[in-house]
Amino acid sequence: MRAPEIRAWSWEVLDTPIGPLLLAATDQGLALVVFHADGKTAAEAVSRLTRRLGTGPAPAPHRAAALAEAVRQLEGYFAGGLKEFTVPLDWSLTTGFNRRVLRELADGVPYGTVVGYQDLADRVGEPGAARAVGMAMGSNPLPVVVACHRVVESDGGIGGFGGGLETKRALLALEGVLPQPLF
Known part of the structure; x- marks a missing residue:
């Protein structure tokens, strides 16, 4: 069995009108959005992503550029101003x-x-x-x-x-x- 590729990634929880969303991104793009990301749900999602990507989130100073962009665009979407997402996407979690x-x-x-x-x-x-x-x-x-x-x-x-x-x-x-x- 091949070991998973180790990739740097970062995550955060964004409060939205539909509840908290966990966002996770690699250097390639936004990789994951999880609904209802309260403490337990967020911890489980981070644990699953850690197993999938082969490493834990990067140290605090690292924040994938795509994560910052995803936050900005989702805030714009929920404010009613953004009609099309252009944040880079990391499609590695689906095949x-x-x-x-x-x-x-x-x-x-x-x-x-x-x-x-x-x-x-x-x-x-x-x-x-x-x-x-x-x-x-x-x-x-x-x-x-x-x-x-x-x-x-x-x-x-x-x-x-x-x-x-x-x-x-x-x-x-x-x-x-x-x-x-x-x-």
């Missing part, structure tokens, strides 16, 4: 079909629009893979930035969401796809 689907989502489904699971499967040349697209959305290491909240059911249903349906509705409302919740 194969899932990576193809997520890249198509990132490149082909802009702010304020939605796409069906089946349509996304068709776009990546896998017309029978609508359920597999759903699985790819569930394993998305970069939610919000790679906007899996924009993937909905073809019959008009909202579909599932790893961050919870309330979070999905809030993100779609922020982008003008759904009306803002009344309370």
Whole structure:
């Protein structure tokens, strides 16, 4: 068994209108976004990432440039001013079909629009893979930035969401796809 590649990375928790998000980045780009990143969830995510990247976070003086940029862009997004993320992404936490689907989502489904699971499967040349697209959305290491909240059911249903349906509705409302919740 080959030892994991050791890579420098950094992380922080960002308070947002949908709750705390853990952001982790390498020198290649933003690698991970985790919903509901309270103390326990954040610690578990950091532990998993440590095993995956083969090292702990870099000492305090190191902060991946992509992490600072991700924070800036997410703050702009939640303030309603940013419509397109341009932070570099580190795709190393996803592979194969899932990576193809997520890249198509990132490149082909802009702010304020939605796409069906089946349509996304068709776009990546896998017309029978609508359920597999759903699985790819569930394993998305970069939610919000790679906007899996924009993937909905073809019959008009909202579909599932790893961050919870309330979070999905809030993100779609922020982008003008759904009306803002009344309370």
